[in-house]
Amino acid sequence: MIEQPTMVKICDILEESPGVKTFFFKGNLQFVPGQFVMVWIPTLDEKPFTISYIQKDIVGISVLKRGEFTQALHKKRVGDLIGIRGPYGRGFDFQSGSNPCIVGGGIGMASLATVVDRLRDATIIQGARTASEIIYQKRFPEMKLCTDDGSIGFKGTTIDLLKELLKTQTFDKVYTCGPERMMYKVVELCKNHGIDCEVSLDRYMKCGFGVCGQCDCSGQRVCIDGPVFTTAELSTMEDFGRIHILKTGERVNIHSS
Ligand SMILES: Cc1cc2nc3c(=O)[nH]c(=O)nc-3n(C[C@H](O)[C@H](O)[C@H](O)COP(=O)(O)OP(=O)(O)OC[C@H]3O[C@@H](n4cnc5c(N)ncnc54)[C@H](O)[C@@H]3O)c2cc1C
Numbered sequence: 047m048i049e050q051p052t053m054v055k056i057c058d059i060l061e062e063s064p065g066v067k068t069f070f071f072k073g074n075l076q077f078v079p080g081q082f083v084m085v086w087i088p089t090l091d092e093k094p095f096t097i098s099y100i101q102k103d104i105v106g107i108s109v110l111k112r113g114e115f116t117q118a119l120h121k122k123r124v125g126d127l128i129g130i131r132g133p134y135g136r137g138f139d140f141q142s143g144s145n146p147c148i149v150g151g152g153i154g155m156a157s158l159a160t161v162v163d164r165l166r167d168a169t170i171i172q173g174a175r176t177a178s179e180i181i182y183q184k185r186f187p188e189m190k191l192c193t194d195d196g197s198i199g200f201k202g203t204t205i206d207l208l209k210e211l212l213k214t215q216t217f218d219k220v221y222t223c224g225p226e227r228m229m230y231k232v233v234e235l236c237k238n239h240g241i242d243c244e245v246s247l248d249r250y251m252k253c254g255f256g257v258c259g260q261c262d263c264s265g266q267r268v269c270i271d272g273p274v275f276t277t278a279e280l281s282t283m284e285d286f287g288r289i290h291i292l293k294t295g296e297r298v299n300i301h302s303s
């Protein structure tokens with residue numbers, strides 16, 4: 047593990063959708079699916095991103111354009127330098143589950159992409175608001191898609207589609223990442239069906255390695271104790287599905303953030 051950023055050159059950029067680009071760079075990282083790296087743009091900031099591609103010595107991060115940092119990343123070109131440190135955190139556990147289902151919402155699918163690489167026979171659900179937000183369609187053509195507006199795939203949410211599938215199929219493990227409200231409902235549904243679930247949580251991160259306390263979720267530091275948590279762990283974490291901590295330290299209700 048490295049704690050000083052290493053400057054790496056962007057060697058390729060792939061447009062996954064109008065709002066998401068994948069940036070590839072060379073790196074020899076010991077990585078477990080679900081772990082993340084801290085990406086540094088000198089003089090601007092440092093933010094967490096999951097590794098969404100890893101093949102031999104080529105690593106990729108898929109970035110949804112949102113605020114100042116991700117807009118600056120989206121302006122980067124092949125040959126530009128970014129700083130990387132990590133990987134950090136506890137990733138997904140592949141010990142159990144012979145019939146898994148992977149449920150990704152929005153950019154949460156980036157955290158699950160290397161899980162799909164590992165579990166090629168899994169059922170994969172990707173949900174988005176509309177067709178143009180779907181990512182990795184060529185990479186994983188077997189995905190079952192759903193959109194809120196019905197512009198591609200099943201019309202409805204990932205929860206609606208998972209419920210539909212559960213009428214005729216059984217799963218013994220669900221891996222999920224996406225908006226926390228979605229993940230909370232996935233966990234509830236899995237509990238009702240007696241299915242083990244692993245969830246990749248998103249909390250505001252500063253250090254990324256357990257020192258600053260910024261990413262607290264009910265006493266768990268999401269950057270080192272997670273970001274992946276099991277259903278059993280989540281059942282003791284009252285803030286899951288309810289409270290986020292802003293950069294300022296203020297605790298806010300997830301429904302109002
Ligand atoms: C473990 C983890 C893995 C992530 N992986 C990805 C990924 O693969 N692809 C991707 O597009 N995004 C990922 N994110 C989210 C990404 O870090 C934020 O979208 C990004 O930092 C936004 O920065 P911004 O300045 O563009 O937007 P802002 O306008 O600053 O923020 C937009 C949103 O991103 C959140 N955010 C901002 N800064 C941070 C931070 N330091 N830590 C956590 N969340 C933050 C804000 O709370 C807000 O909800 C991940 C977050 C975590 C915690």
Ligand code: FES
Nearest residue numbers: 252254258259269
């Ligand atoms: S980000 Fe600093 S403790 Fe997790």
